[in-house]
Amino acid sequence: xxxxxxxxxxxxxxxxxxxxxxxxxxxxxxxxxxxxxxxxxxxxxxxxxxxxxxxxxxxxxxxxxxxxxxxxxxxxxxxxxxxxxxxxxxxxxxxxxxxxxxxxxxxxxxxxxxxxxxxxxxxxxxxxxxxxxxxxxxxxxxxxxxxxxxxxxxxxxxxxxxxxxxxxxxxxxxxxxxxxxxxxxxxxxxxxxxxxxxxxxxxxxxxxxxxxxxxxxxxxxxxxxxxxxxxxxxxxxxxxxxxxxxxxxxxxxxxxxxxxxxxxxxxxxxxxxxxxxxxxxxxxxxxxxxxxxxxxxxxxxxxxxxxxxxxxxxxxxxxxxxxxxxxxxxxxxxxxxxxxxxxxxxxxxxxxxxxxxxxxxxxxxxxxxxxxxxxxxxxxxxxxxxxxxxxxxxxxxxxxxxxxxxxxxxxxxxxxxxxxxxxxxxxxxxxxxxxxxxxxxxxxxxxxxxxxxxxxxxxxxxxxxxxxxxxxxxxxxxxxxxxxxxxxxxxxxxxxxxxxxxxxxxxxxxxxxxxxxxxxxxxxxxxxxxxxxxxx
Amino acid sequence: xxxxxxxxxxxxxxxxxxxxxxxxxxxxxxxxxxxxxxxxxxxxxxxxxxxxxxxxxxxxxxxxxxxxxxxxxxxxxxxxxxxxxxxxxxxxxxxxxxxxxxxxxxxxxxxxxxxxxxxxxxxxxxxxxxxxxxxxxxxxxxxxxxxxxxxxxxxxxxxxxxxxxxxxxxxxxxxxxxxxxxxxxxxxxxxxxxxxxxxxxxxxxxxxxxxxxxxxxxxxxxxxxxxxxxxxxxxxxxxxxxxxxxxxxxxxxxxxxxxxxxxxxxxxxxxxxxxxxxxxxxxxxxxxxxxxxxxxxxxxxxxxxxxxxxxxxxxxxxxxxxxxxxxxxxxxxxxxx
Numbered sequence: 001x002x003x004x005x006x007x008x009x010x011x012x013x014x015x016x017x018x019x020x021x022x023x024x025x026x027x028x029x030x031x032x033x034x035x036x037x038x039x040x041x042x043x044x045x046x047x048x049x050x051x052x053x054x055x056x057x058x059x060x061x062x063x064x065x066x067x068x069x070x071x072x073x074x075x076x077x078x079x080x081x082x083x084x085x086x087x088x089x090x091x092x093x094x095x096x097x098x099x100x101x102x103x104x105x106x107x108x109x110x111x112x113x114x115x116x117x118x119x120x121x122x123x124x125x126x127x128x129x130x131x132x133x134x135x136x137x138x139x140x141x142x143x144x145x146x147x148x149x150x151x152x153x154x155x156x157x158x159x160x161x162x163x164x165x166x167x168x169x170x171x172x173x174x175x176x177x178x179x180x181x182x183x184x185x186x187x188x189x190x191x192x193x194x195x196x197x198x199x200x201x202x203x204x205x206x207x208x209x210x211x212x213x214x215x216x217x218x219x220x221x222x223x224x225x226x227x228x229x230x231x232x233x234x235x236x237x238x239x240x241x242x243x244x245x246x247x248x249x250x251x252x253x254x255x256x257x258x259x260x261x262x263x264x265x266x267x268x269x270x271x272x273x274x275x276x277x278x279x280x281x282x283x284x285x286x287x288x289x290x291x292x293x294x295x296x297x298x299x300x301x302x303x304x305x306x307x308x309x310x311x312x313x314x315x316x317x318x319x320x321x322x323x324x325x326x327x328x329x330x331x332x333x334x335x336x337x338x339x340x341x342x343x344x345x346x347x348x349x350x351x352x353x354x355x356x357x358x359x360x361x362x363x364x365x366x367x368x369x370x371x372x373x374x375x376x377x378x379x380x381x382x383x384x385x386x387x388x389x390x391x392x393x394x395x396x397x398x399x400x401x402x403x404x405x406x407x408x409x410x411x412x413x414x415x416x417x418x419x420x421x422x423x424x425x426x427x428x429x430x431x432x433x434x435x436x437x438x439x440x441x442x443x444x445x446x447x448x449x450x451x452x453x454x455x456x457x458x459x460x461x462x463x464x465x466x467x468x469x470x471x472x473x474x475x476x477x478x479x480x481x482x483x484x485x486x487x488x489x490x491x492x493x494x495x496x497x498x499x500x501x502x503x504x505x506x507x508x509x510x511x512x513x514x515x516x517x518x519x520x521x522x523x524x525x526x527x528x529x530x531x532x533x534x535x536x
Numbered sequence: 537x538x539x540x541x542x543x544x545x546x547x548x549x550x551x552x553x554x555x556x557x558x559x560x561x562x563x564x565x566x567x568x569x570x571x572x573x574x575x576x577x578x579x580x581x582x583x584x585x586x587x588x589x590x591x592x593x594x595x596x597x598x599x600x601x602x603x604x605x606x607x608x609x610x611x612x613x614x615x616x617x618x619x620x621x622x623x624x625x626x627x628x629x630x631x632x633x634x635x636x637x638x639x640x641x642x643x644x645x646x647x648x649x650x651x652x653x654x655x656x657x658x659x660x661x662x663x664x665x666x667x668x669x670x671x672x673x674x675x676x677x678x679x680x681x682x683x684x685x686x687x688x689x690x691x692x693x694x695x696x697x698x699x700x701x702x703x704x705x706x707x708x709x710x711x712x713x714x715x716x717x718x719x720x721x722x723x724x725x726x727x728x729x730x731x732x733x734x735x736x737x738x739x740x741x742x743x744x745x746x747x748x749x750x751x752x753x754x755x756x757x758x759x760x761x762x763x764x765x766x767x768x769x770x771x772x773x774x775x776x777x778x779x780x781x782x783x784x785x786x787x788x789x790x791x792x793x794x795x796x797x798x799x800x801x802x803x804x805x806x807x808x809x810x811x812x813x814x815x816x817x818x819x820x821x822x823x824x825x826x827x828x829x830x831x832x833x834x835x836x837x838x839x840x841x842x843x844x845x846x847x848x849x850x851x852x853x854x855x856x857x858x859x860x861x862x863x864x865x866x867x868x869x870x871x872x873x
Contacts, residue, residue, distance in 0.1 A: 037868040099732075105739035105770060119744050129731045210693055210731030212873055220695055223594030225864055226622065306764075373598070380602040387606065399606045483595045487561055487587035487608070490568065498567040498590065503735040503755075506764060 002353070005344045008337065009356040015374030015415050016362050019239060022232025030227045034217075034234075042217040046200065048131060049138070049213060053199045054192060056139030060288060061146025061191060066176055067281050069154040070162070072270040074278075079285040081527030086292035087144040088519030090476035092204025093496065093512045095137045097296040099208070100303075100505045102128045129209040137205055140292040142198055146191035148465065148526075149427070153187035154180055156431065172271045186430070189249055190423045197365035197419065200242065203479050204497070214238055215367045222373065235370045242365040246358060297516060303509035320514055323491040326406075326481075327474040330413040331467045337414065338421035338466060342429050343451050346437075357422070364419035368412075368479030375412045376484070379403045404486055412480045417473050421466040428462025429455060464529060468522040475519050492518070559585040560804045563600065564613040565593035566791060570825055571613065578811045584804050593619035593697070600628045600796060607798040610805035613655075615791045616697045618704065620652040621857020629794035632806055640813045640831055644852050645790050654790030655812050656821040657828035659848065660702055661786050662777045663756060664748045665741050674777045677706065677787070680748070681721030689722070690737045690746035693730040694867035698752055702787045703866060704859035708851055709784050712862050719870035730873055735759060735767070742770035749774075752789075757826030757839045778846035785847035789856070790830065 067073070068080045086094075102108050102125075109125055112118065127133065157180060165175040181188075206213045214234070222231035273281050341357050363371055379402040390398045402408055432455055440450045456463070478493050485494075492515045499508035564571050568590050575586040589596075593614040600607050600623070612629065614620050623629045624647065631650040638650075645654035662674055680689060692699065707715045727746035737749035738756055759771035778786045793812065795805045811817060818829040822837050829836060 033865055033868065037865075037871075041873075103736075103739075104745055105736075105743045105766070107766075110743075110766075207695075208732075210729060210873065216695070223592070223598065224695060224700075225861065226594075369595070372595075376599070376602045380604065383606065384604065400603060400608065403603060404608055482591050483599065485589060487589050489589075494590075495568070498569065501733070502567060502569075503733045 002344070002348060002350075005340060006353060006356065009341065009353070009360050012337070012360045012363075012415055012418060013356060014378050015371060015412075016239065016359060016366070018377050019232060019235045019366070019370060019374050022229055023236045025229040025232065027233065028227055028230050030221070030225060030230045031233075034221065034230065038212065038217060041212050042214045045131060045212055046214040049134060049206070049211070050196055050199050052132075052135035053138040053142060054196055056135060057143040057146050057195045058188070058192060060139060060143035062150050062181075062188060064143070064285060064288060065147045065150035065154055066180065067285060069151055070176070070180065070270055071172075071273050071281060073273045073281050075282065075285070079289065081524070082289055082293070083147060083285065084144050084523050084527045085289075085520065086141045087148075087472060088516045088523050089141050089293070089296060090204070090478070090493070090512075090515060091138050091141050091198075091202055092208060092478065092500075093300075093515065094141050094292075094296050095134075095205045095208050096500045096505050096508065096512070097299050098133075098137065099128050101295070101299055102126075131209075131211050134206055134209045134211050137209075138199055138202060142195045143288075143292070145194040145198075145469075146188060149187040149191035149194075150184055152461070152465075153184035157183050187427055190427055193246070193249060194364070194420060194423060196245070197242065200238065200365045201367045201416075203367055203369065208500075218367060219369050222369065232373075235366070238370075239362050239366065242362055243359070246361070250358075297513070300509045300513045300516065303506040304513045307507050307510060316510070316514070319490055319492045319495055319511070320518060322489060323475055323493065323515070324518060326409065326413075326491065327471045329406075330410050330417070330474045331471040333410060334414050334417050334421045334470045335425070335463060335466045338418060338425045339451070339456070339463070341418075342422055342425040343447075343455065345426070346429055347447055360415075361419035361422055363415040364417065366416065368416065368477060368481075369483065371412050371416050372480040372483040375408055375415060376403060379408055379411070406486060406489075409481065409484050409486075412484055413474055413477065416477070416480060417470045420469045420473060424462050424466035424469065425459070428459030428466075431462075432458050461529070465526065468526045471522050472519045475515055558801050558804060559587050560610050560801055560808050561587045561608045562589070562611045562613060562808075563596040563609045563796075564588060564590045565596060565615050565619070566590070566613050573824070574812065574817050574820060575808075577816065578808055581811070582807060584807065586808065597623050597626070597628065600798075601626060603798070605798050607796060608800070609796050610799040610801050611793055611795055611808060613791065613793040616701055616856070617652075617654070617790050617792060617853035618697060618701050618857040618860045620647070620792050620794055621854050622860070623794060624649075624651045625857070628797055630797045630799070630802070632795050632802070632809075634806055634810060636810050637813055642830070642832070644850050645792075645830055647794075647854060648852065652792050652794035653809065653813065654792040654830050654853070656791045656818075656825070656830055657788055657848075658791070659753045659778075659786055659788045659828065659846065660698060660750055661753065661846070662748055662779050663738060663741060663751055663774045664777055665744070665773060666775050667773075668744070668747045671775070671777050674748070674779065676780045676783070677702075677750075678718060678780075680725065680750075681718045683721070683725070685725040685748070687725065687727050688747040689725045690727055690740045690749040691730055692733055692737060694864065694872040696733075698734075698789060699750075699867070699872075700860055700863045701789050701856040702750070703863035704856040705787050705849055705851055707859045707862055707866075708855045709849075712866065715863075716866045716869060719866050719872060723870045723872045738774060739767075739770045742773040753828070753840065753843075754826040757837065760839055761826065776843050778844075780849070781847050784851070785849040788828075788848045790853060791827070 064083050068076055068083065100106055161179060162175060165179045170178065201215065203215050203219065207216050218231050218234045221227050221234060345354055345357055383400045383402055386401060387398045390396050436454055437450055440454050445453065476493060478497055481491055482494060492511045496508045496511035496515060562575070568588065572588065575588060579585055593616065596612060597619065600609060600612065612623060629651050637653050641653050645657065646652065664674065694700065703715060703719065706718065734751040734755040737751050738759060740746055741749050756771055756776070759767040762768055780786055793809055795802050795809070799805055813830065815834065818831055818834040821827045822829050822834060826837050826839060828840060
């Protein structure tokens with residue numbers, strides 16, 4: 001069992017090892033050129049982006065989660081589920097949308113100029129396509145990760161704890177700061193690290209905004225300059241950086257490990273907000289929803305309406321079907337593996353195994369293009385070996401068995417999204433008190449039975465979350481799909497991208513809207529199950 | 537169990553569809569909307585099925601490289617000569633024998649060793665705001681480094697292949713050192729850090745953010761032709777200037793195609809290539825995508841005709857590929873992001 005689990009992990013981290021192996025190839029002359037010219041920009045821009053988006057999504061995510069779980073105000077129920085909706089919007093699509101809307105030549109500025117008879121230079125208007133713009137766009141669609149995890153953490157905080165804090169005389173703010181927040185910290189950090197990794201891996205937004213980050217730099221070196229080893233080394237450096245961050249996060253969390261003592265999650269007593277704070281809470285939630293979801297969706301709908309005649313053809317259904325199929329297969333595959341790995345971590349408690357599993361989550365911070373190259377190298381190597389072997393022994397040429405099929409695509413997604421599923425599974429598992437395992441074992445359960453009869457039923461919610469996040473992530477994924485997909489196999493994301501990158505934003509709107517709509521289905525199921533959970 | 541079965545089924549179906557039929561498999565850097573209609577027509581005419589994957593030329597080339605001799609691709613289509621050169625120098629494409637293609641396609645738009653052929657031409661002239669610039673003020677690409685254009689120029693990122701190839705053509709016309717000098721001055725004249733695509737530059741000029749830009753012709757033509765009022769409005773505020781008419785001519789590039797070394801169906805692939813150079817396909821490029829036909833005897837679209845004729849740089853386009861790496865590094869050093 002342990003052996004096969006380790007093997008499974010090894011297969012998943014193979015692409016990452018391939019990238020890391022580039023560190024041992026001789027460095028090429030292009031390094032000096034990169035160092036002299038662009039490397040500094042890549043590093044600083046990436047750093048600013050990460051810090052900015054991390055901060056932005058923390059503020060937006062924690063505030064909204066706290067307001068909707070622990071406070072009471074009109075429309076609270078509505079915001080509880082609707083604030084998850086931006087999750088369905090890919091960052092590159094919100095970027096296209098706001099650019100079309102707010103750019104110099106867009107409707108807002110044009111109307112302003114006509115109204116006041118201004119021309120260029122007469123007035124100041126924030127530039128959408130900038131580093132700040134990228135920070136805002138990414139924060140607007142990534143905060144739901146923090147919201148989702150912080151929310152379920154706040155919800156699971158037993159009433160008794162908050163009651164105790166209140167009876168000890170803490171104000172809502174103090175109780176939030178000194179009780180809720182520290183208790184929710186592991187979940188919040190898990191959400192934050194998802195956000196950070198998404199940010200580092202983002203390619204579509206920064207490329208469209210003309211912000212040079214490490215990721216666009218890797219792409220340029222790999223494909224533009226055609227310098228494989230330098231690009232591989234840049235990617236390896238990125239991976240090592242992420243890994244260091246992950247270790248630090250683990251280490252900091254080890255200082256404090258919380259298990260709930262009670263499973264009661266009824267919040268009979270929420271803080272009732274009054275006048276000023278009520279108004280600010282409403283305003284905050286409404287504005288957040290407006291900017292992160294309503295404006296982009298309304299704009300996309302408007303554009304889709306204008307181009308309707310050519311957009312919704314029969315091919316559209318095929319594209320949607322492909323997207324859904326890929327997302328479903330991948331979600332089930334990835335979550336099943338994540339359950340095995342998470343459980344393996346829990347029962348074996350072995351340093352080497354744990355290290356390998358940590359390594360497997362690096363894929364999430366790896367840009368899709370790098371993952372694509374990382375899976376392409378070993379799989380085509382295997383294909384060539386298998387063919388040579390079959391040819392020598394049986395005289396049959398097997399050609400490409402793995403590359404160029406759906407398999408390579410699902411493999412790439414697995415590498416890329418393992419972290420998402422594992423985070424969720426692990427946080428689900430951590431809620432199961434170790435004493436339950438021991439009790440089950442005392443009663444004669446095998447480890448496998450403990451998993452199927454105790455853990456999986458208890459962490460149903462977390463598993464659902466994992467499934468849905470992976471599902472939506474695959475729906476939105478672009479670079480790896482673009483590079484690896486087989487013949488005649490397009491997805492909604494690819495059509496939206498092709499049109500948008502051709503600056504035909506309006507025609508891209510229908511596919512973009514469809515991605516958002518399909519992404520909404522799981523998000524709605526998720527929010528429904530959350531609100532049901534909250535009520536029962 | 538169900539999952540495993542469905543995955544297997546999927547795997548088998550994709551494998552079989554790729555292996556059994558004598559289809560032509562195409563890797564295309566032309567986007568689906570800009571190539572599929574032609575492929576459908578080809579299938580209707582010949583009964584040969586065409587399978588398509590689209591992507592960026594660089595990544596398609598990388599995919600070909602990794603797949604090696606087993607690559608299912610028969611034909612690779614790119615939107616730039618530099619990338620065809622790269623595919624050729626990696627020995628991913630093979631020379632072909634076609635009297636039809638040799639007769640149809642002008643010499644400067646094809647590989648001297650017959651490894652690739654151009655299929656449509658796109659020019660990259662200067663466009664200017666009709667109210668802010670007089671055409672007499674413009675002359676050559678080289679002149680755009682003149683400080684008189686400070687804060688007046690918009691152009692897209694150096695990541696873009698069209699800019700890389702344009703710079704490569706300038707290196708070919710002078711030298712790397714001179715081009716670097718030029719690039720430094722040119723970058724100083726930017727009105728804003730490069731962002732967006734070619735249409736964005738047209739919009740920026742129309743809105744007064746800058747006075748001149750360098751863009752591919754079909755973008756402007758498509759904007760003039762567009763259903764979106766904002767686009768036509770913007771396109772009508774600018775005019776085209778053909779630079780370097782007194783020396784080498786304006787920079788042009790091609791979209792083109794080559795047959796892969798690993799091709800299992802080179803005959804069918806060649807048929808497709810000849811179809812793409814034929815009358816039907818050439819008129820389609822001209823009228824649907826507003827590109828210049830590669831052949832002189834095919835009429836350009838009305839919009840393109842209205843822009844008049846111009847002298848194109850006669851440089852053999854292989855040179856663009858040869859000098860690509862130099863061009864990219866020069867742009868990096870000049871701070872052209």
